[in-house]
Amino acid sequence: MISFEQVSVRYADAPTDALRDVDLTIPAGELCLVVGRTGAGKSTLLGAASGHVPHFTGGRLSGRVTVGGRDTREHLPRDLADVVGVVGQSPLAGFVTDNVEDELAFAMESLGLSRPVMRRRVEETLDLLGLADLRGRALAQLSAGQQQRVAIGAALTSHPQVLVLDEPTSALDPGAAEDVLAALHRLVHDLGITVLLSEHRLERVVQYADTVLALPGGGAAPRYGVPGVVLADSPIAPPVVHLGRLAGWSPLPVSVRDARRQAGALRSTLSSRRLRRGEGVGAPTSPPRPPVPATAPVLRAERVTAGYRGAAPVLTDLGLTLAPGQVVALMGRNGAGKTTLLWTLQGSRKPVRGTVRVSGQQPGQLDPAQRRSQVALVPQEPSDLLYLDTVAEECAQADREASRPAGTIAALLAELSPGILGDTDPRDLSEGQRLCLVLAIQLAAEPAVLLLDEPTRGLDYLAKERLSAALRRLAGRGVAVLFATHDVEFVAGAAERVLVLAGGEFITDGPTAQVVLSSPTYAPQVAKILAPDAWLTVEDVARALRVSA
Amino acid sequence: MSPARHRELHPLAWWLWAVGLAVAASRTTNPLLLVLVIAVAAYVVAARRPVGAWAGGFRAYLILGLVVIGIRTVFHVVFGGGLGETVLFRLPQIGLPEWAAGVRFGGAVSAEGLLSALYDGLRLATLLICVGAAVTLADPRRLLRTLPGALYELGLIVVVAVSLAPQLVEAALRVRRARALRGTAQRGLRAVRSIAMPVLAMALDRAVALAAAMDARGYGRTGDVPAAARRLTSGLLLVGLLGISLGAYGLLDTSVPGVVGLPSLLVGVLGAVAGLALGSRRAIRTRYRAEHMDPRSAAVAASGLAAAVCLVVTSLTDLAVAFPSTYPVAVPQLALLPVMGLVSALIPAIAAPAPIPTAAVATRREPVGAASR
Structure with a gap:
């Protein structure tokens, strides 16, 4: 259905190829997952399949890409619209109309279909994706998961044979992501659509994939095959694969269900060794994280109510304390009020009622410079903080802003993310590098509390590991860290305490192991595989095996 | 419906x-x-x-x-x-x-x-x-x-451009709030530059993303029309535009003799209507909702x-x-x-x-x- 023949892509002014020698054929009806590190060429590959590359991006494509028998050299993306449907990372950015029905019809209107056909297909699509109740609604008022399903529907109404999706669930909470993926799964099964999908959080999607295309980047040849084989020695792999490798399972499982069937031996090994060490079965076995010092809390929020004028309050009567050196995760659905809470704690947003105190002072009453020496916030779009032309200039500017000796921030940045050249344009950094730059800038004033809003979006596994280590180091120096996220695997590895926000209140507040193990939505893969025993991450298991071996 | x-x-x-x-x-x-x-x-x-x-x-x-x-x-x-x-x-x-x-x-x-x-x-x-x-x-x-088919695509560009304005305001507010996180209260030209840069970059990114999304959904497809018909359409539209401008000017400016105004306006309108009708045949677009x-x-x-x-x-x-x-x-x-x-x-x-x-x-x-x- 999609065939790449010796395809290489090089963008203008780029020193190396973004893709090199891709040579493969994806048969009809297959769900193919594209994996690789940031910058490995995933988006380029997906773009090449829809004609977006090079017609839209520029650059030079050598070789031949055909989709449904049409050569993308001779067909513009608009001429491929009836063969390929495209869904991007951010559905709102691609919406042309303003309500659900019109958005579904847009592609058909462009293709010049007759009105009865359009009416029928809109109805079919509404049913297929469970959108019938939302048909007349304004797109801006849908939740993120609903928006993404509308975007998929809008790509489907032209009855394409191929669907190309670039990180369709990256902005979604676990529940909404499940909805979107279930819809996709159904399309593959019911309509026989060929799907090309990229995603960083493999734990969410790899069980749905028929094949995996791994792009190692750096000019190495891509690998293509069934998930268990391709992921066996890939550095980019979900926790279930890492656990499978650790336990030596064969064939390597890629889904929690397959892994659980093979996990009996591992489970009994782990529990027998724990028994030998005098621990009870099923007791929380989180790694020996430093115990929380029994000091006074650094942040204390009391009876905080916050919201927007003319609407019901987003947060009601919240109480929260953070101890120095604590790493806390804040979870909850899209729109649950996580961002509002972070900005309220930071002091920029005034609560309707209640007080927030950091080291005894109310950040809302300080001026911005004093405030940031108490609380630092890394917002959802870190790039909002950057405006200079090079990394070095940003660092020097941040030194001046925080009245630190020259070079402080640059040193901090080198510690967080080594190897960034000073003369790079911040816009050319990868997501992870940009996050580290903003983190370094925000840490310059040595705040007592660090807040991060969805720091893991767009980060690959290795970048997430580095972030997790950086947060732990900060906590070791006594900084209290609170981050909002949808990434359950990241929470399992990085946080010691989890807060779950719903309906304006904390419905859960407790140690990570206790919170995530009690909820199927928030449980990491390792916990699901080794249930009922309490294990959170592959590292926990590896450490236990090493210690007792 | x-x-x-x-x-x-x-x-x-x-x-x-x-x-x-x-x-x-x-x-x-x-x-x-x-x-x-x-x-x-x-x-x-x-x-x-x-x-x-x-x-x-x-x-x-x-x-x-x-x-x-x-x-x-x-x-x-x-x-x-x-x-x-x-x-x-x-x-x-x-x-x-x-x-x-x-x-x-x-x-x-x-x-x-x-x-x-x-x-x-x-x-x-x-x-x-x-x-x-x-x-x-x-x-x-x-x-x-409600626009005629030939004008649809032009109209869509205008509408998208107009709808970018509130988004720009929203982005500017967001960036200003984010900037306060850095603790500096910048004023004057520096502040304008430091906010305008990311906002404009964002607007450009969004525009490109939207254009790509529209392209991928078939926006701008045209039917097969012989070159002669295309040239005729352009010619008629040009005549229409000139006629309407000249006619409006003639009617509004009292120093221009009345004979110039009305006839050229009529010719202009006729040309424009004919051009649009011909052009709309080339646009294959249909309407979901009347x-x-x-x-x-x-x-x-x-x-x-x-x-x-x-x-x-x-x-x-x-x-x-x-x-x-x-x-x-x-x-x-x-x-x-x-x-x-x-x-x-x-x-x-x-x-x-x-x-x-x-x-x-x-x-x-x-x-x-x-x-x-």
């Missing part, structure tokens, strides 16, 4: 109503009548504003109106108007060189001149507010569907036109009411005809279908840009 949809007016109805009000406003400088126009527009907007992305904009137009009045007045005071006996105050006058004769800078400011500037500013503000009412009441995107001009829509449009007609008649027959004298200053007067006309423009507040209640729509407002991705 969903019930909610059935109840909506033809988008052109709102625009005709607003254009009627704007024409009415343009035919008077009477502040009482102008304030009445604004009141009518504001009342109808308040009563029939739809829930959605465009709904919050009317306030911005009101503020913009105030700004326009302010600018007009300041200009008058500075470059001013000396005419009139009642001198309110004097600014130091700066002598300008010989070649700038006719331009004054500073000097006496009279009550008469100031009043006439205020009237003028108010009229301009009223026009703007009429446009604002139309934009708020009828989503410009829906207006698109917009119908139902009785309610007609009533809304007619009420706006009635206001326009009443004020045009007033401006021709009753100069004292339409253009109250400012030299000497006279108290503005009202008359039955224009007031009746403007009051009739309130009809949409009853005739138009009520907006869908807010409670039916989930209130999802994400803070600080969360929804903008």
Whole structure:
């Protein structure tokens, strides 16, 4: 259905190829997952399949890409619209109309279909994706998961044979992501659509994939095959694969269900060794994280109510304390009020009622410079903080802003993310590098509390590991860290305490192991595989095996 | 078709109503009548504003109106108007060189001149507010569907560009808040640069992303048309444009003989219509939803036109009411005809279908840009 023949892509002014020698054929009806590190060429590959590359991006494509028998050299993306449907990372950015029905019809209107056909297909699509109740609604008022399903529907109404999706669930909470993926799964099964999908959080999607295309980047040849084989020695792999490798399972499982069937031996090994060490079965076995010092809390929020004028309050009567050196995760659905809470704690947003105190002072009453020496916030779009032309200039500017000796921030940045050249344009950094730059800038004033809003979006596994280590180091120096996220695997590895926000209140507040193990939505893969025993991450298991071996 | 949809007016109805009000406003400088126009527009907007992305904009137009009045007045005071006996105050006058004769800078400011500037500013503000009412009441995107096929793509670009403006404001606010996180209170040019840079970069990224999404969904596909037909279409449209410009100029400028005006306007309109009809054959686009001009829509449009007609008649027959004298200053007067006309423009507040209640729509407002991705 999609065939790449010796395809290489090089963008203008780029020193190396973004893709090199891709040579493969994806048969009809297959769900193919594209994996690789940031910058490995995933988006380029997906773009090449829809004609977006090079017609839209520029650059030079050598070789031949055909989709449904049409050569993308001779067909513009608009001429491929009836063969390929495209869904991007951010559905709102691609919406042309303003309500659900019109958005579904847009592609058909462009293709010049007759009105009865359009009416029928809109109805079919509404049913297929469970959108019938939302048909007349304004797109801006849908939740993120609903928006993404509308975007998929809008790509489907032209009855394409191929669907190309670039990180369709990256902005979604676990529940909404499940909805979107279930819809996709159904399309593959019911309509026989060929799907090309990229995603960083493999734990969410790899069980749905028929094949995996791994792009190692750096000019190495891509690998293509069934998930268990391709992921066996890939550095980019979900926790279930890492656990499978650790336990030596064969064939390597890629889904929690397959892994659980093979996990009996591992489970009994782990529990027998724990028994030998005098621990009870099923007791929380989180790694020996430093115990929380029994000091006074650094942040204390009391009876905080916050919201927007003319609407019901987003947060009601919240109480929260953070101890120095604590790493806390804040979870909850899209729109649950996580961002509002972070900005309220930071002091920029005034609560309707209640007080927030950091080291005894109310950040809302300080001026911005004093405030940031108490609380630092890394917002959802870190790039909002950057405006200079090079990394070095940003660092020097941040030194001046925080009245630190020259070079402080640059040193901090080198510690967080080594190897960034000073003369790079911040816009050319990868997501992870940009996050580290903003983190370094925000840490310059040595705040007592660090807040991060969805720091893991767009980060690959290795970048997430580095972030997790950086947060732990900060906590070791006594900084209290609170981050909002949808990434359950990241929470399992990085946080010691989890807060779950719903309906304006904390419905859960407790140690990570206790919170995530009690909820199927928030449980990491390792916990699901080794249930009922309490294990959170592959590292926990590896450490236990090493210690007792 | 969903019930909610059935109840909506033809988008052109709102625009005709607003254009009627704007024409009415343009035919008077009477502040009482102008304030009445604004009141009518504001009342109808308040009563029939739809829930959605465009709904919050009317306030911005009101503020913009105030700004326009302010600018007009300041200009008058500075470059001013000396005419009139009642001198309110004097600014130091700066002598300008010989070649700038006719331009004054500073000097006496009279009550008469100031009043006439205020009237003028108010009229301009009223026009703007009429446009604002139309934009708020009828989503410009829906207006698109009533365009002929040949103009559709051009229209879509305009609409997308217009809808970028509120997004830019939102992005600017977000970046400003984020910037405060760095603790510096930048002022002046540096602050503008530091906020404008990321906002513009973001706007460009969004525009490119949207263009890519539209392209991927077949936007801009054209049917097969022989080159000769394409050239003929372009030619006809060009003739149409020239004819309409020339004709409008001839009709408005009294120094041009009347023979130039009407005939060239007619030729222009014919050329444009023929060109559009031919061009629309090339566009293969179809419409999912037909917009119908139902009785309610007609009533809304007619009420706006009635206001326009009443004020045009007033401006021709009753100069004292339409253009109250400012030299000497006279108290503005009202008359039955224009007031009746403007009051009739309130009809949409009853005739138009009520907006869908807010409670039916989930209130999802994400803070600080969360929804903008």
